[in-house]
Amino acid sequence: MFRKCRSIRADPSRLLWRRDGGGQLLQAECMHARTREDDGRRGSEKGAREARGPEFRLHKSKGQHILTNPRVLDSIVRRAELKPGDTVLEIGPGTGNLTLKLLEVSRKVVAVEIDGRMVDTLRKRVADRGFEDRLTVIQKDALKTQFPPFDIVVANIPYQISSPLVIKLVYGKIQFRSATLLLQKEFARRLLANPGDSEYNRLAVNVKLVADVEFAMDVSKRDFLPVPKVDSSVVIIRPKTELPKVNLAEWWAFTRTCFGKKNKTLGATFKQKRKLMEIFKTSTLAGLKKDVAINNDDGISGVSVEDGDIDEEGNSEEESLSSSVPEGEMNLFKDKIVGVLRAEGFEDKRPSKLSNDELLHLLAVLNHAGVYFHNQAESQQNAVLADV
Numbered sequence: 001m002f003r004k005c006r007s008i009r010a011d012p013s014r015l016l017w018r019r020d021g022g023g024q025l026l027q028a029e030c031m032h033a034r035t036r037e038d039d040g041r042r043g044s045e046k047g048a049r050e051a052r053g054p055e056f057r058l059h060k061s062k063g064q065h066i067l068t069n070p071r072v073l074d075s076i077v078r079r080a081e082l083k084p085g086d087t088v089l090e091i092g093p094g095t096g097n098l099t100l101k102l103l104e105v106s107r108k109v110v111a112v113e114i115d116g117r118m119v120d121t122l123r124k125r126v127a128d129r130g131f132e133d134r135l136t137v138i139q140k141d142a143l144k145t146q147f148p149p150f151d152i153v154v155a156n157i158p159y160q161i162s163s164p165l166v167i168k169l170v171y172g173k174i175q176f177r178s179a180t181l182l183l184q185k186e187f188a189r190r191l192l193a194n195p196g197d198s199e200y201n202r203l204a205v206n207v208k209l210v211a212d213v214e215f216a217m218d219v220s221k222r223d224f225l226p227v228p229k230v231d232s233s234v235v236i237i238r239p240k241t242e243l244p245k246v247n248l249a250e251w252w253a254f255t256r257t258c259f260g261k262k263n264k265t266l267g268a269t270f271k272q273k274r275k276l277m278e279i280f281k282t283s284t285l286a287g288l289k290k291d292v293a294i295n296n297d298d299g300i301s302g303v304s305v306e307d308g309d310i311d312e313e314g315n316s317e318e319e320s321l322s323s324s325v326p327e328g329e330m331n332l333f334k335d336k337i338v339g340v341l342r343a344e345g346f347e348d349k350r351p352s353k354l355s356n357d358e359l360l361h362l363l364a365v366l367n368h369a370g371v372y373f374h375n376q377a378e379s380q381q382n383a384v385l386a387d388v
């Protein structure tokens with residue numbers, strides 16, 4: 001039985017899948033630095049340490065679960081359909097189990113890893129195989145790094161950054177063929193969900209607008225060291241070659257409004273006083289600017305609207321807005337939105353049951369009626385990422 005602990009001491013050179021003669025897993029040997037073999041060598045601990053290389057703790061907080069089953073690693077690489085000339089982006093290479101397989105079949109790997117101890121081990125293992133000229137390591141937080149150009153992504157990513165990372169990839173400026181990602185199973189199910197499924201949410205809606213997602217395979221938690229609490233799945237995300245003609249900033253803000261409470265009907269959502277105030281403000285600003293351009297080249301820098309912004313007097317936007325908008329005007333605005341919802345048959349619909357084509361149609365008719373969602377007065381920096 002494995003001991004439960006927040007982090008484990010592990011010898012990176014041993015983080016490989018091994019079975020004994022009877023087919024039993026020898027993971028315990030890898031999970032704890034002190035093994036029976038090591039105990040025998042206790043008299044010359046220093047020598048033993050040198051022989052087995054550096055040891056370090058694997059931190060669950062950094063999602064450090066090393067994929068150790070070579071059959072699974074091979075399957076992931078096979079499903080990614082790499083070409084010999086490809087530059088592969090790998091997020092979170094860890095000790096390099098997947099990196100080495102990727103280097104065998106591609107031109108170059110760009111590996112983004114936050115943990116310097118992992119980077120040292122990775123570099124050493126890659127150099128031992130003579131691949132060092134084809135590896136570029138970026139030792140940074142993948143969410144705060146501008147990726148260099150790449151053809152394809154293959155990665156066992158840290159699960160805690162799944163949402164922002166997937167959005168960063170599919171709404172980013174770099175064009176790529178596909179991203180083969182090992183994800184927490186529940187997260188993968190959400191990406192794969194369709195309208196009407198219980199897992200269908202705003203993330204799936206936003207990803208599906210710009211990419212197709214395919215299920216590749218499930219991976220057991222026993223294929224990792226240390227063994228995580230959750231199972232995993234591999235999905236392949238392929239950016240669409242033709243994007244719908246919609247302002248991404250506007251779309252992003254619109255889906256945030258619709259999916260604020262995904263099981264509410266759209267009629268109920270759009271009648272909330274607070275929401276109406278926000279939309280009144282963004283529509284008024286858009287009306288003044290009259291320049292909501294249809295533009296899909298914005299990458300991810302399209303939106304930044306957060307709740308609870310405070311003005312210089314310390315009042316919330318809602319308070320200052322509500323005191324400045326006559327009630328009659330607000331009621332007319334509400335009637336306009338409800339009129340559009342009713343005329344188009346959306347009033348009693350729930351957003352989680354609508355296809356992206358239906359949502360795009362609703363956004364188009366609302367925009368046509370002068371109802372806008374993106375707050376054009378706000379900073380446009382890193383807007384999409386700030387919101388996931």
Ligand SMILES: C[S@@+](CC[C@H](N)C(=O)[O-])C[C@H]1O[C@@H](n2cnc3c(N)ncnc32)[C@H](O)[C@@H]1O
Pocket residue numbers: 062063064065066067068091092093094095096097098112113114115118140141142143155156157158159161
């Ligand atoms: C699930 S492990 C995968 C290790 C390796 N790819 C494998 O399959 O065995 C995730 C790796 O991502 C790294 N990591 C965690 N947060 C990160 C971040 N924000 N940016 C880059 N790497 C990160 C961890 O240090 C860890 O090495």
